[in-house]
Amino acid sequence: MAPLLSITDLQVHFRTPRGVSRAVEGVSFDVNAGETLAIVGESGSGKSVTSMAVLRLLPTKTTRVSGSIRFEDRELLDLSEDEMRGIRGNAISMIFQEPMTALNPVLTIGSQIAEALMLHQGLGKRQALARGTEMLDLVGIPAAARRMSDYPHKLSGGMRQRVMIAMALACEPRLLIADEPTTALDVSIQAQILELMRSLKARTGAAVVIVTHDLGVVAEVADRVAVMYAGQKIEEASATQLFARPHHPYTSGLLRAMPRLGTSLHDPDWTLASIPGQVPSPFSRQEGCAFAPRCAKAKDVCRRHRPALRPAEDGHSHACHFPDNATGADHV
Amino acid sequence: MSDALLCVNDLKKRFVLGGGILGLGTTQEVDAVSGVSFTIAAGETLALVGESGCGKSTVGRCILRLETPTDGQVVLDGERIDDLSPETFRKLRKRIQVVFQDPFSSLNPRRKIRDILAEPLRNFGLVRTRAECDRKVAELLQIVGLSEDVAHRWPHEFSGGQRQRIGIARALASDPDLIVCDEAVSALDVSVKAQIVNLLKDIQKKTGTAFLFISHDLAIVENISHRVAVMYLGKLAEIAPREAILRRPRHPYTRALMSAVPIPDPAMRRTEPLLKGDVPSPIAPPSGCRFHTRCPFVEERCRTEVPELRPVAAGHLAACHLNDLADGENPLLSAPPVVA
Ligand SMILES: Nc1ncnc2c1ncn2[C@@H]1O[C@H](COP(=O)(O)OP(=O)(O)O)[C@@H](O)[C@H]1O
Ligand SMILES: Nc1ncnc2c1ncn2[C@@H]1O[C@H](COP(=O)(O)OP(=O)(O)O)[C@@H](O)[C@H]1O
Ligand code: SF4
Ligand SMILES: [Mg+2]
Ligand SMILES: [Mg+2]
Numbered sequence: 001m002a003p004l005l006s007i008t009d010l011q012v013h014f015r016t017p018r019g020v021s022r023a024v025e026g027v028s029f030d031v032n033a034g035e036t037l038a039i040v041g042e043s044g045s046g047k048s049v050t051s052m053a054v055l056r057l058l059p060t061k062t063t064r065v066s067g068s069i070r071f072e073d074r075e076l077l078d079l080s081e082d083e084m085r086g087i088r089g090n091a092i093s094m095i096f097q098e099p100m101t102a103l104n105p106v107l108t109i110g111s112q113i114a115e116a117l118m119l120h121q122g123l124g125k126r127q128a129l130a131r132g133t134e135m136l137d138l139v140g141i142p143a144a145a146r147r148m149s150d151y152p153h154k155l156s157g158g159m160r161q162r163v164m165i166a167m168a169l170a171c172e173p174r175l176l177i178a179d180e181p182t183t184a185l186d187v188s189i190q191a192q193i194l195e196l197m198r199s200l201k202a203r204t205g206a207a208v209v210i211v212t213h214d215l216g217v218v219a220e221v222a223d224r225v226a227v228m229y230a231g232q233k234i235e236e237a238s239a240t241q242l243f244a245r246p247h248h249p250y251t252s253g254l255l256r257a258m259p260r261l262g263t264s265l266h267d268p269d270w271t272l273a274s275i276p277g278q279v280p281s282p283f284s285r286q287e288g289c290a291f292a293p294r295c296a297k298a299k300d301v302c303r304r305h306r307p308a309l310r311p312a313e314d315g316h317s318h319a320c321h322f323p324d325n326a327t328g329a330d331h332v
Numbered sequence: 333m334s335d336a337l338l339c340v341n342d343l344k345k346r347f348v349l350g351g352g353i354l355g356l357g358t359t360q361e362v363d364a365v366s367g368v369s370f371t372i373a374a375g376e377t378l379a380l381v382g383e384s385g386c387g388k389s390t391v392g393r394c395i396l397r398l399e400t401p402t403d404g405q406v407v408l409d410g411e412r413i414d415d416l417s418p419e420t421f422r423k424l425r426k427r428i429q430v431v432f433q434d435p436f437s438s439l440n441p442r443r444k445i446r447d448i449l450a451e452p453l454r455n456f457g458l459v460r461t462r463a464e465c466d467r468k469v470a471e472l473l474q475i476v477g478l479s480e481d482v483a484h485r486w487p488h489e490f491s492g493g494q495r496q497r498i499g500i501a502r503a504l505a506s507d508p509d510l511i512v513c514d515e516a517v518s519a520l521d522v523s524v525k526a527q528i529v530n531l532l533k534d535i536q537k538k539t540g541t542a543f544l545f546i547s548h549d550l551a552i553v554e555n556i557s558h559r560v561a562v563m564y565l566g567k568l569a570e571i572a573p574r575e576a577i578l579r580r581p582r583h584p585y586t587r588a589l590m591s592a593v594p595i596p597d598p599a600m601r602r603t604e605p606l607l608k609g610d611v612p613s614p615i616a617p618p619s620g621c622r623f624h625t626r627c628p629f630v631e632e633r634c635r636t637e638v639p640e641l642r643p644v645a646a647g648h649l650a651a652c653h654l655n656d657l658a659d660g661e662n663p664l665l666s667a668p669p670v671v672a
Contacts, residue, residue: 042521043492156610186383186548187592188607194594195606213521216594239598257526258596259551262671265578271533272555274526278491 002073003030004207005054005175010067012049012058021282023049025231026067028309031175036201036208038218038239040254041228042279047211050228051177054209055094056084072174090120093168097180099160103152109136110148113167120171135166139196158189162196169200179211194220215258219243224315227251230280230290233309237316245325247318250275250291252325289321297322336371336407337509337542338395343368343404345390349615362614364390366566367404369641372510375540379553379574381589382563383611388546391563392512395544396430397421408509426456426506433515435495439487445498446483449473452505472501475538476531493524500531507539514546529556551593554578559647562586565614565622568641572648578671582650582664585623590670604670621653629654629663 012024024046031037039047052058053065056076069076071092076084088094096102104112113132117123123131129148136144139162152160161181168176178197182190198221201208210221218225218239225242227235227250235248246252256273263270277294280286289307292298302321309319312326345365350358365387372378380388393399394414395406406414413424432438439448449469452458459465470480476497487495496516503511513532517525533556535541547553553560554574561571562585570583581587591604607626612618618625624634634653641651654662 042523158610186611187550187594188383188588189610190594191592191602191606192608214594215522216596219596219598219600220594222598243596243598254522255596257522259555260596261551261554261590261593262578264554264574265671268575270555271530272526274530275523276527278493278524279521 001033004033004072005031005209006068006070007050007054008068008070010050010053010069011065012046012053013064015062015064019283022285023231023282024053025285027228027231027233029226029233029236031207031209033174033207034205035223036210036221038222038225039209039211039228040213040215040218040225042213044279044282045228046231047228048179051094051179051209051211054177055088055092086120089116089168090171091173092175092177093171093173094177094179095161095164095168095181097183099157099164100152102164103160105152108149108151109155109163113148113170116167117170132166132170135170136163139163139166139169139200140192141166157185158192161185161193165193165196165200169204169206172204173206175207175209177209177211180213181210182217183212183214190217197221215254227254230285231282232290232319234291234320235318238314241314241316247312247316247323247326248291248320249295249297249322249324289319335373337374337376337409338372338544339405339407340371340391340395341369341405341407343391343394343406344402345387345394345399346402360615363566363617364614365394368563368566368568370561370568370571372542372544374509375536375542376559377536377543377545377557379545379547379557379560380563381547381550381553381560383548383589385611385614386563387566387614388563389514392430392514392544392546396428396512426452427509428512429503429506429508429510430512430514431496431499431503431516433518435492435499435519438499439495441487443487444483445473445485445487448487448498449483449502449505452502456506458506468505472504475504475535476501491524493520493527496520496528497531500528500535504535504539504541508541510542510544512544512546515548516545517552518547518549525552532556550589562589565611565617567622568649568651569623570650571641572645572650576645576648579669580665581670582644582648582655583623583652584627584629584654584664587664587667587670588626588628603668621651
């Protein structure tokens, strides 16, 4: 079966007063119907820009996008703005880290959900409101009918995120893109929202792309994971494979830097592993592997030749000259 | 405790909201902190954890005198500091420093790094000559792992992690006894977060500075703290040495907080039930035990009787009625450990 979404060699460059920002540099990945793909990486690695590119939400004047983004046999980069409007919030919808940026503060929750249903599903107002109430109920908002007439600011952060999810799922999208949906929330609320996303995915069968900097969140929800660093995808694998046998030293480093609650019980003197240095600037992408300046394994070849992304066993691909845990590592 | 560096006694802070000019209109009161007590020993790290809005920063700000407590005492080395005049407090200010969360707004963008670091050195009269100042600035930069030439650059030239190093250097300038770190690593990327946590631990080893480490992230807290205090809606739920908290939390909220931390292993699923609902509004906190609306163990008396924070084991205090039960009947003692 053809993938639901297929991104090939996506490049996104921004023109800025400081020069050209190479935010995304040749990223490719597929999302299959019904699966959850996590895009993980540190801030500035190009995760949000990649997901905004799919919905064509980037500023057109200053952005150069190239490559291909195919969704259900349509090339999204070739669609007119009108055609894109028919897709956004309908076949593909998106939720953001801060729901207030996406909710209209002067409209009630009810009218915002109903609007999307009337626009995309052609429902009448009364039907749309009824369906909206059902959706709020589905995402676990207590007294849903009453909440429909509330304004967004009356709700807590967790409740707003539930409303966003209800709105995003109202039109039964085939693809839901969630950009750091729990980053602004407390852990107890994060756990609730992740649980909600899991159960809704099982019910609706929508594919999910979840963008996050948090490997803990990845472990909780993802089937497959793409790791980004400095605008490139440097590794992709099933969640199980990635956590058990990371190939890219950056992925290994991130996993080691992740604290696991309870470690001190076995090792009271334990210190967190860190990765030295910092993420490179998007204005000065250097030759070779972008991670080389921070990588303990880097050799000359790493600084001179950018490693190509190569597939290893069962869909586990990586872009490293000297991968960790890999059988048949290539010798350069 | 006589050997305590800092002693916080029954600290209270109430904010009055609204009211408008002349006190017309309705006012509401928020008990951001309602009777919090703890001590910090010299060279110790006490972590203060809890979800947003529970009053952690307000506790820190009261200690730093950025807020005036409504009631209670803050005692440094046996001397009350909460009721000192601003002038007298200023002399003590160098002994308590702070590192905030946002490395982007906490450094003055119009001053070079050298001047940012020189300011506390001069204000507290710690250097006399320019040469002495330069030497001290270079030393501070070296302690936080930055090179000397950083002194001549501007804040905007640095990444979040590097700025946080500069913020730490500034806090260290006056050789303080205590640094309040308010979410000091929360905004940083994972790989950099680890660098800064390790830096703080190294600094403590070398200088013996104590930390009040305010954070919402238990997994990070575990790595840096000697003792942990858990706050919920303005009160302490529990306070204990790190190991005791991890092995056998004696408050259901601590249990819930621990089990909500994502496990970075796709093969593991949490077994503990999730906390339901949101944190109630601090404007009208629940009666009795403030956690009773979300507590999986709630009993009748929890709704009316406020549980006192009292000893449950050596150095371990908790505020939950379950601990009044005989050990064999206390579900907190028989439940499976949250982390193993
Ligand atoms: N509209 C824009 N104009 C210029 N640069 C941008 C714009 N949006 C994002 N960028 C830059 O693109 C890079 C990647 O950003 P982003 O995708 O937001 O990272 P993240 O992985 O944290 O989501 C960053 O360097 C960011 O500053
Ligand atoms: N200056 C203030 N005025 C009014 N309310 C405040 C003020 N500062 C904090 N609060 C309230 O006090 C409570 C505790 O806040 P805070 O100490 O910042 O919590 P935390 O740091 O744990 O997130 C919250 O309800 C917050 O809204
Ligand atoms: S006192 Fe009651 S409600 Fe409060 S934490 Fe203990 S069992 Fe739960
Ligand atoms: Mg982002
Ligand atoms: Mg705070």
